[in-house]
Amino acid sequence: MFKFTPASLITIAILGFSQLAFIPATLAKENLSQQTSTIQITRYQNDADLIKHTFESQLYTLNANTAGHYGLRMFRQTLDPKYSAAVWSDMARVASTLNEIATEIKTPKQAKAYGEKKLQYYKTKGTTRTQMRYEVTKDKPEYLFLGIDLLGAMARADEYGLKHKYDKHLHNLIRQFDFKPYATNPEMIKAWAAQLANQVYWLRQLDEQDVVDDFINAFQKTYPDNQDKQLSDQQYTNKIYGLTHIIFAASEYYQYPIDSKEFAWIYDYFDKNIEQILTRTKEDVVAEVGISYLLAEKLDSPTLADTQATIAHAIDMKQGMIPSTDGDFELSKGEHRNVLAIMLLSWQGTNAAPTISEQPAIFSDLPYGLVKK
Structure with a gap:
């Protein structure tokens, strides 16, 4: 009986179950090919662009606080x-x-x-x-x-x-x-x-x-x-939020890279408990866990891959955003989780900006x- 590996499950999440029949057998192995990595990056970038279009086409219909929250994070990512x-x-x-x-x-x-x-x-x-x-x-x-x-x-x-x-x-x-x-x-x-x-x-x-x-x-x-x-x-969600915000705050909110050794206790915990995190917390928390790895430049981490696949899967393609847990698509309420999703899926590094x-x-x-x- 065929057994899906973690790597093959990530590939399926990226390509969609409808394309499962067309996945080469080698992609079901732990060592994904370079072709798969390219597909992952392309798919995630497209997902991020979809969310960006949804929010940026209506950004200034949001209140100043929400627009500011979004704009500052995107400026620090892009310097645009x-x-x-x-x-x-x-x-x-x-x-x-x-x-x-x-x-x-x-x-x-x-x-x-x-x-x-x-x-x-x-x-x-x-x-x-x-x-x-x-x-x-x-x-x-x-x-x-x-x-x-x-x-x-x-x-x-x-x-x-x-x-x-x-x-x-x-x-x-x-x-x-x-x-x-x-x-x-x-x-x-x-x-x-x-x-x-x-x-x-x-x-x-x-x-x-x-x-x-x-x-x-x-x-x-x-x-x-x-x-x-x-x-x-x-309370479990509160714990994970606390852990991610220790890292975010140490980076002065996406401005400086993190030394993973300083926070090894947090990354070790995430690695050991990622399944529990994915099961018990919401998408914005999952995205924050993934961004914590990006801040530390732990780009090959399986935990990061798990968060990215989970967040990409959560996007409603028709609405162009991740809804709330009760299916709400209101932009102002969803800005936080969706700007985090953009950052997770199309990370562009840290910038100490604007100044x-x-x-x-x-x-x-x-x-x-x-x-x-």
């Missing part, structure tokens, strides 16, 4: 100036956030009140994840001010080679809080793993408190690998409040 307007939208978002904070927040008490307003969003939503976030954050609402808004906006400005004109005041606000209790609290990690990974790296990037190692140690204790089977799918020094045209008209560093 056609994404400049979307990058400017992201820059305007950053400026708006920092302008509001610089104007209205002077004290820890005001920071807490700011967070309490944001907390109302989480109180009214009914998902398991959102309710977890509400419960763990309701007695520390300043986290929503500090972690979600202030650090993210300041770090993005810094990546652009910019700062806010009241940068000194904003740094002083950061120093009003000790971030370590947030980053090492197991219940916070269970609710905010990916966000905390981002935030501890942003703090380091901004030359503020360095709690990266503290967070990673606490994360490993919160999610020991031998307890995976005891986790709900929601005001290297791409000055994008920054010729800075939003109010932002200045060159």
Whole structure:
């Protein structure tokens, strides 16, 4: 009886079951031919182009935040100036956030009140994840001010080679809080793993408190690998998101390559548990796992191949995108998973861009409040 190998299954996923009869017998072996590699690359590029067409033909019908999220990632992949307007939208978002904070927040008490307003969003939503976030954050609402808004906006400005004109005041606000209790609290990690990974790296990037190692140690204790089977799918997904975001944040979001040796414990885990990851998590998580390998230039990894084949298979060819798990094709809700799919299927390397020094045209008209560093 013929037995499909992992390599042959990947080939089938790429070519489609309708073409199975035409696959040479050698392609069912572990060592795929160069012809198969070429077919894989071509097919994946076509898939990525299909999703790109879907989103870019309607990009500016999306809100500024969503368009900015997409445009920045595509600029960092391609350095194509056609994404400049979307990058400017992201820059305007950053400026708006920092302008509001610089104007209205002077004290820890005001920071807490700011967070309490944001907390109302989480109180009214009914998902398991959102309710977890509400419960763990309701007695520390300043986290929503500090972690979600202030650090993210300041770090993005810094990546652009910019700062806010009241940068000194904003740094002083950061120093009003000790971030370590947030980053090492197991219940916070269970609710905010990916966000905390981002935030501890942003703090380091901004030359503020360095709690990266503290967070990673606490994360490993919160999610020991031998307890995976005891986790709900929601908590397992949170764990994998946390792992991918440690790598993403270390790369400053696709700007710098990753030394795989530094994060060998993460890659070893992915390699050993890829079947569980594919089974228990959603497409955006799967794509993030694959991109983690691309950032480390682990291009021959079977784990990377598994994620690419899975994501390519998830695309609805008629709609030109990957739908949500409940079959929704709304662009604004699907942008995150689909831009990740584009990156996974047509990776073009890391670029520390855009910056005001290297791409000055994008920054010729800075939003109010932002200045060159």
